[in-house]
Amino acid sequence: MKDPVIFTTKAFGAQTKSSPLAATTIERRTPTPHDVQIEILYCGVCHSDLHTVRDEWGGTVYPCVPGHEIVGRVTKVGSDVTKFKPGDIAAVGCMVDSCRSCPSCREGLEQFCEAGMIQTYNSPDKYSGGVTYGGYSENIVVSEDFVLRVPENLELAAVAPLLCAGITTYSPLRHWKVGKGQKVGIVGLGGLGHMGVKFASAFGAHVVLFTTSPGKTKDALRLGAHEVVISKNPDEMKKHLNSFDFILDAVSADHDINAYLELLKRDGTLTLIGAPQKPLGASAFNLIFKRRQFAGSLIGGIAETQEMLDFCGQHGITSDIEMIKIDQINEAYERMLKSDVKYRFVIDMASLKK
Amino acid sequence: MKDPVIFTTKAFGAQTKSSPLAATTIERRTPTPHDVQIEILYCGVCHSDLHTVRDEWGGTVYPCVPGHEIVGRVTKVGSDVTKFKPGDIAAVGCMVDSCRSCPSCREGLEQFCEAGMIQTYNSPDKYSGGVTYGGYSENIVVSEDFVLRVPENLELAAVAPLLCAGITTYSPLRHWKVGKGQKVGIVGLGGLGHMGVKFASAFGAHVVLFTTSPGKTKDALRLGAHEVVISKNPDEMKKHLNSFDFILDAVSADHDINAYLELLKRDGTLTLIGAPQKPLGASAFNLIFKRRQFAGSLIGGIAETQEMLDFCGQHGITSDIEMIKIDQINEAYERMLKSDVKYRFVIDMASLKK
Numbered sequence: 001m002k003d004p005v006i007f008t009t010k011a012f013g014a015q016t017k018s019s020p021l022a023a024t025t026i027e028r029r030t031p032t033p034h035d036v037q038i039e040i041l042y043c044g045v046c047h048s049d050l051h052t053v054r055d056e057w058g059g060t061v062y063p064c065v066p067g068h069e070i071v072g073r074v075t076k077v078g079s080d081v082t083k084f085k086p087g088d089i090a091a092v093g094c095m096v097d098s099c100r101s102c103p104s105c106r107e108g109l110e111q112f113c114e115a116g117m118i119q120t121y122n123s124p125d126k127y128s129g130g131v132t133y134g135g136y137s138e139n140i141v142v143s144e145d146f147v148l149r150v151p152e153n154l155e156l157a158a159v160a161p162l163l164c165a166g167i168t169t170y171s172p173l174r175h176w177k178v179g180k181g182q183k184v185g186i187v188g189l190g191g192l193g194h195m196g197v198k199f200a201s202a203f204g205a206h207v208v209l210f211t212t213s214p215g216k217t218k219d220a221l222r223l224g225a226h227e228v229v230i231s232k233n234p235d236e237m238k239k240h241l242n243s244f245d246f247i248l249d250a251v252s253a254d255h256d257i258n259a260y261l262e263l264l265k266r267d268g269t270l271t272l273i274g275a276p277q278k279p280l281g282a283s284a285f286n287l288i289f290k291r292r293q294f295a296g297s298l299i300g301g302i303a304e305t306q307e308m309l310d311f312c313g314q315h316g317i318t319s320d321i322e323m324i325k326i327d328q329i330n331e332a333y334e335r336m337l338k339s340d341v342k343y344r345f346v347i348d349m350a351s352l353k354k
Numbered sequence: 355m356k357d358p359v360i361f362t363t364k365a366f367g368a369q370t371k372s373s374p375l376a377a378t379t380i381e382r383r384t385p386t387p388h389d390v391q392i393e394i395l396y397c398g399v400c401h402s403d404l405h406t407v408r409d410e411w412g413g414t415v416y417p418c419v420p421g422h423e424i425v426g427r428v429t430k431v432g433s434d435v436t437k438f439k440p441g442d443i444a445a446v447g448c449m450v451d452s453c454r455s456c457p458s459c460r461e462g463l464e465q466f467c468e469a470g471m472i473q474t475y476n477s478p479d480k481y482s483g484g485v486t487y488g489g490y491s492e493n494i495v496v497s498e499d500f501v502l503r504v505p506e507n508l509e510l511a512a513v514a515p516l517l518c519a520g521i522t523t524y525s526p527l528r529h530w531k532v533g534k535g536q537k538v539g540i541v542g543l544g545g546l547g548h549m550g551v552k553f554a555s556a557f558g559a560h561v562v563l564f565t566t567s568p569g570k571t572k573d574a575l576r577l578g579a580h581e582v583v584i585s586k587n588p589d590e591m592k593k594h595l596n597s598f599d600f601i602l603d604a605v606s607a608d609h610d611i612n613a614y615l616e617l618l619k620r621d622g623t624l625t626l627i628g629a630p631q632k633p634l635g636a637s638a639f640n641l642i643f644k645r646r647q648f649a650g651s652l653i654g655g656i657a658e659t660q661e662m663l664d665f666c667g668q669h670g671i672t673s674d675i676e677m678i679k680i681d682q683i684n685e686a687y688e689r690m691l692k693s694d695v696k697y698r699f700v701i702d703m704a705s706l707k708k
Contacts, residue, residue, distance in 0.1 A: 104620055112620045112644060114596075175645070242468075258633065265457055268464045269647070272499070272638050279612065279635030284626050287650025290466060291529070294640025294648045 003036045006128075010352055011137035012326050013065035017055035020330045021136070023352075024063055026142045029127045030076075035085045036147045037076035038092065043135035043214045044069025044319070045345035046159040046191065047252065050333050060122055068094040068120040068345075069157050071164040089156065091148040091309065092140060092162035094134060094299050096120050098123025100145075108301040110146075136326065138352055139287045143189050151313020157320035161191060161344040162309060164299065165319060169196040169248060171300030171306040172271045173203060176246050180204035185247035186225070187218045187242075187260060188253040192250035192273055194320060197223045200248070202315050203220050208240065210260070219342070223320070237263065242290065261286040262296060269293040319344045325351035359384045360482075360491045364706055367419035367492035374684045375490070377533045377706075378417055378572065382495045384430075389440045390501045391430035392446065397489035398515040398673070399605065399699035402411050404687050406476050414476055421489025422474040423700075424515040425510050435498045443510065445502040445663070447517035448495060451475050452487060454499075462502075462655040473628065483541050490680065491558025492706055502660050505667025511670035515545060515698040516663060519673060523550040523602060524660035524662040525654030526625045527557060530600050539594075540579070541603035541614060543570045546604035546627055548697040551577045554602070556669050562594065562615070573696070593616065595645065604628045615640040615648060623647040646672035652686060660694070673698045679705035 010344040011026045028113050031037050050135055051057050070092040074084045097142065098105050105113050119192035121134030134140075150159055152340035169192055178184050186196040194211070200207045203226030209225035211217075217228040229236050240263045254275035260270055261282060268290070274281075275296075282294050301309065312318065320343045324332050332345045365380045368583045385391050403420035424446040428438045438444055452459050452467035459467050472478065475488030488494075504513055509638065524548055528615050532538050538559040540550040547563070554561045555578030563579035565571075571582040583590050594617045601614055606628035613625055615636060622644070626634075636648050653660065674697045678686050 125364070266463070272641055275642055279637050281633030281635050282648065283633050284629040284650060287626055287648070288629055288652050289650070291649065291651055294636065294641070295646065295647050296638060296643070320697040335518050 009137055009139045011065045011133060012329060012352060013133070013136060014053045014065045015063050017053070017060060017062070021053065024065070026063070026065055026133045026137060027128065028133075028139055031078040031141055033078040033080035033144070034143050035078045035141050036074055036081055036090060036144045037139060037141045038070070038072040038090050038147070039075045039130055039139055040070055040072040040135055040137060040162040040349045041353055042071045042121070043067040043347045044164065044321075044351055045329070045332055045336065045347065049134075050336060060121065061131045064122060065136050066121050067134035067137070068092070069159045069160040069165070070120070070135035070140060070162075071150060072140070072349075075139070075318050077144070083144050083146060083149070086212060086297070089150045089152070091150050091159065091163055092120060092135065092142050092146065093167060094120055096142045096146050108303040110301050111299045126332050136329070136347065138349065148302070148309055151309060154312055154318050157313070157346050157348065158321050159309070159321055160346050161195070161319035161321065162273060162312055163305070164252050165191045165195045165344060166312065167300040167308050167352070168192055168273050169250070169295070170311070171304055172248055172273060172297035173199050173246075174304070175297065176207050176269050176271065178203050178246050179350070182206065182245040183208065184245050185260070185263065186250065187229055187247060188250040188274065188341060189213075189220055189320075189343070190250060191341070191344045194223055196248045196250060197225050198317050201225070201309075202317060208244070231259070244268055247271070248273060252276055257281065257294070258283045258286050261292055264290060264292045265288040267292070269295055272296045303306045318331045321346045323348050327351065361406050363491055363493045365419045365487060366683060366706060367487070367490060368407045368416045368546055369417050371407070371416070372478055373378060375407065375527050378419070379680050380417070380419055380487045380491060381482065382487075382493055383517065383674050385432040385495055387432040387434040388497050389432045389495050390428055390435055390444060390498045391493060392424070392426040392444050392501070393429045393493055394424055394426040394489055394491060394703045396425045396511045396514040397421040397677075397703055398518065399683070399686055399690065399701065400518050401690060402486075402518070404690060415485045418476060419490050421491070421701075422446070423514040424474070424489035424494060424512045425469060425504060425517075426494070428702075429493070431498070436604045437498050437503070439499060439648045443504045443506070445504050445513065445517055446489065446496050447498065447502065447521060447659055448474055448476060450496045451658070462657040464655050490683070490701065491685045492703065493650055500656060502656070502663055505663060507615070507667055507670070508672050511700050511702065512675050513666070515673035515675060516550070516661070516666055519545045519549045519698060520547055520666065521654040521659045521662050522651070523604070523628050524553050524652035524665070525658055526602060527553050527600075527626060528658070529651065530623050530625065531561050532557050532600050536560065536599040537562065539564055539614070539617065540604065541585070541601060542604040542628065543574055543697070544604065544693060545566075545695070545698045546672075548577055549703035550602045551579050552671050555579070556665075556671060562598070584658070587617070597609070598622055601625070602627060606630055608632050611635065612637045612640050615646055618644060618646045620644040621646070626650045662700070675700045677702050
């Protein structure tokens with residue numbers, strides 16, 4: 001592959017795993033024939049950004065520029081691009097490429113690419129030879145096949161979190177066919193959970209939100225939950241034994257999975273989207289006696305991400321956000337660690353230009 | 355309900371949790387209008403018999419007469435019985451009744467009866483007011499709806515284990531649609547596992563048997579496995595990463611479930627039919643990154659048990675058995691604890707008459 005011409009762009013990133021995020025400059029390729037160049041307007045702040053910046057999952061290459069909930073305006077397109085033109089509003093999520101030829105890619109499940117998806121940040125970048133840089137930056141250049149269209153009626157800043165928190169909850173709710181007549185649990189009311197409540201409710205299910213915080217009850221009901229269960233209260237939990245068709249578990253801290261498995265009906269499924277570090281001890285009896293399933297789900301493919309955005313446009317769904325300026329990002333990380341955000345920070349990227 | 359007339363029958367059971375099984379006499383009801391009375395010819399020996407006799411799961415009522423892999427000859431039928439007549443060969447499995455009206459019963463999944471299935475032994479018996487007594491006995495009386503027909507071409511003694519070990523493996527392989535073009539793992543080559551190998555192979559899958567015992571390789575291949583993996587060898591295990599459509603796990607001892615979860619393809623399912631006492635620690639990452647499912651399955655409904663027996667008749671499938679006399683049962687339990695049986699003990703119930 002011919003080396004593309006490079007341009008520099010402002011960004012915000014970490015130089016080491018212990019340094020705060022700060023202004024920096026990174027290189028981007030000028031668009032190749034299939035690329036779209038996007039001026040980033042808003043970027044959501046995901047817990048994965050923090051994990052990667054601090055090398056908590058291992059493998060972080062520095063400088064690290066995170067951000068995979070990106071909404072912006074197309075400024076340039078490559079000569080072969082057909083789906084976008086300058087001026088269009090566009091979005092980029094957790095992936096910027098994949099092998100495109102394995103069974104998963106051919107089925108539109110690029111997140112499960114057997115050669116490994118190319119994530120929006122900290123993945124090998126075949127153009128630069130380094131790693132990919134994410135959305136805490138002025139511009140990004142992405143193959144048009146991994147760029148999404150954004151419905152025009154939505155508030156752009158509140159669209160950004162749909163690109164990760166949105167698709168991560170939408171995809172399993174669709175995959176396990178959540179809908180009318182079903183009782184569906186959402187565990188945890190954070191960035192993921194609050195989108196889970198909105199989607200499960202929009203799909204017509206009876207939605208029960210599980211939280212350890214009684215203070216979140218009112219908000220959960222406002223977001224679309226029909227009931228709220230304080231999960232620390234065993235009596236409240238027991239009232240729901242054997243009654244759920246599906247439970248979406250968005251908790252990434254260690255927790256007792258059997259307390260939720262036993263709430264599933266026969267043939268019910270509990271799907272993890274949060275990823276606790278320690279293995280979750282599942283009781284064989286809890287699985288066997290009701291033929292229950294314990295599963296996991298990872299973001300969603302590009303086609304499904306577009307479907308999700310279109311669904312959000314039709315139903316007026318966006319994330320509940322708290323807007324910050326880029327120089328508030330380190331403080332935002334500390335607040336995120338305390339779950340002190342309703343329910344997603346979004347960076348106004350205009351603040352990077354100053 | 356009018357108390358039915360009672361008759362006595364010879365049996366073999368335990369009087370306390372620490373006493374060996376010995377000859378005893380129990381009472382059976384004479385057939386009510388919908389009942390079938392069966393003279394028991396053969397009864398398979400299941401690990402559950404041992405667990406219950408020794409009260410290892412709690413709740414055992416003594417005297418305890420186990421046995422739920424029953425084949426025999428119909429000797430009497432109630433006035434309203436239409437499916438059986440004296441002289442017919444018939445079988446009884448793990449259940450003798452259920453509520454018949456809950457959603458699970460109406461779907462033919464009586465094993466998941468929401469009021470609790472009535473198991474063949476140690477369940478509340480609405481007729482006697484005591485508990486049900488199983489197949490280590492001369493006769494049994496069961497509602498015709500819970501009595502199975504036996505294909506005439508099969509060796510009767512070797513049919514008995516189909517009633518538990520057979521349906522326990524057949525049902526999940528059918529439920530998760532195992533068939534041609536699929537790679538299927540069976541974990542453990544015991545009473546359950548050897549039937550899993552036979553069925554998965556008969557369904558056309560490529561079957562891989564996992565065992566800790568290299569000595570079982572030849573037998574596994576004879577039974578229908580296409581490959582054998584010694585699960586203690588990490589290098590052998592690694593060769594199969596991400597490659598299985600379905601894994602049936604028949605191990606009831608504690609074991610590392612992640613070593614098997616990571617062998618599943620995207621969207622693959624691992625189903626437990628053995629029930630280790632300790633929770634099985636499943637890594638969230640193993641579930642999330644390939645959207646894998648970790649499930650459980652419990653025997654099968656009456657209609658599916660009949661389907662399984664008919665399938666066995668058509669394909670000449672029975673269990674590999676070792677026949678014993680009733681007075682060898684205590685020794686057989688000790689051998690079963692050492693997995694020293696190929697692959698199921700079956701009691702020749704003629705030995706009880708002497």
